[in-house]
Amino acid sequence: xxxxxxxxxxxxxxxxxTVWFMTPEAPAxxxxxxxxxxxxxIRSAVNPPLGLRGRLYPDDDVPPNLGxxxxxxxxxxxxxxxxxxxxxxRLSPALVRSAHAHVALLEGDEKNEAIRLRSDALQLTARxxxxxREHDLSLIALRDALADALAVGDQGLAAACIGExxxxxxxxxxxxxxxxxxxxxxxxxxxxxxxxxxxxxxxxWGYILMRAGAAAVRNNRPDAAREYQALAQTAGExxxxxxxTAGHMRFGRATALMNGMQNELIADRPDRALEMVEExxxxxxxxxxxxxxxxALDQAAAHxxxxxxxxxxxxxxxxxxxxxSWFRQQQAARDIAEDLLEQAKRMPSSEQREVAEFLGxx
Numbered sequence: 209x210x211x212x213x214x215x216x217x218x219x220x221x222x223x224x225x226t227v228w229f230m231t232p233e234a235p236a237x238x239x240x241x242x243x244x245x246x247x248x249x250i251r252s253a254v255n256p257p258l259g260l261r262g263r264l265y266p267d268d269d270v271p272p273n274l275g276x277x278x279x280x281x282x283x284x285x286x287x288x289x290x291x292x293x294x295x296x297x298r299l300s301p302a303l304v305r306s307a308h309a310h311v312a313l314l315e316g317d318e319k320n321e322a323i324r325l326r327s328d329a330l331q332l333t334a335r336x337x338x339x340x341r342e343h344d345l346s347l348i349a350l351r352d353a354l355a356d357a358l359a360v361g362d363q364g365l366a367a368a369c370i371g372e373x374x375x376x377x378x379x380x381x382x383x384x385x386x387x388x389x390x391x392x393x394x395x396x397x398x399x400x401x402x403x404x405x406x407x408x409x410x411x412x413w414g415y416i417l418m419r420a421g422a423a424a425v426r427n428n429r430p431d432a433a434r435e436y437q438a439l440a441q442t443a444g445e446x447x448x449x450x451x452x453t454a455g456h457m458r459f460g461r462a463t464a465l466m467n468g469m470q471n472e473l474i475a476d477r478p479d480r481a482l483e484m485v486e487e488x489x490x491x492x493x494x495x496x497x498x499x500x501x502x503x504a505l506d507q508a509a510a511h512x513x514x515x516x517x518x519x520x521x522x523x524x525x526x527x528x529x530x531x532x533s534w535f536r537q538q539q540a541a542r543d544i545a546e547d548l549l550e551q552a553k554r555m556p557s558s559e560q561r562e563v564a565e566f567l568g569x570x
Contacts, residue, residue: 268309327356367412368455374419386423414443462491478510
């Protein structure tokens, strides 16, 4: 019943992997939180019923229009990056169904383009599902997204799908699985000569290595984590300024450094994590909004570990104001708010109570 981070602290003390504590047992019952009704449409699109003749999709008599489908994918991506999750929830089921219809109706090169767009639509939908902690459903979407990316030979999009799969699996505490998946993928993606490889290829390789390092550090494998992170930062240096990659991702020097900063925090070195802030600051604006928000949350956690309650409160209030939809979905934010109140339990400030109440605390 403990937090993963507390299992990790115990694992460091005992010298075992964090996953050693994860033994199977029947989960505690939980009340119906009405999520089934809210998620019914997106479940139907991502995981339709399977009959004797395959998956059953509703009939769609709208003529295919690849240009319109591509604009719709870009629109949903923009909503996701802007943390407009209600818009993503409303639009993504229709987008995925339309992509299925295009694949069924088109032939040749147009069919391949429809498959690529379907992969992109499923991957975007999966990212939203991870944010709202529907991890199993997101993995279903990512499985199909990856199959589509591989079917049309889009290695960059396939790497993005695998990276997102690693994120979902990590949220489930499956650190061994994530490291194995990402190490295998990085080995397949590694350019034979880094100095001559294209930036897109290096970015995909570096992005996957970040995921492997994040899993290793959480699983109390610090040596492996440092090795993965060193390679990811090498990739970041070669890419330089952040570049857009397949799957609406960005990777470069700043993203790699932010991941390293988070690894230092997970390894219980908050002072070292905050030292890296000065190196990151000039470049942080190049990263995606989601990456910047997660980076701010990591800074809040580091300051709290060092008992700098005022700075932690300031960062948390800033996130509440700047990215309320994203902030409300973060379990890490709730953990920080809980610890913040614990440190100030005799006299929590009105700002600290405001943050806790916004995140669903008492």
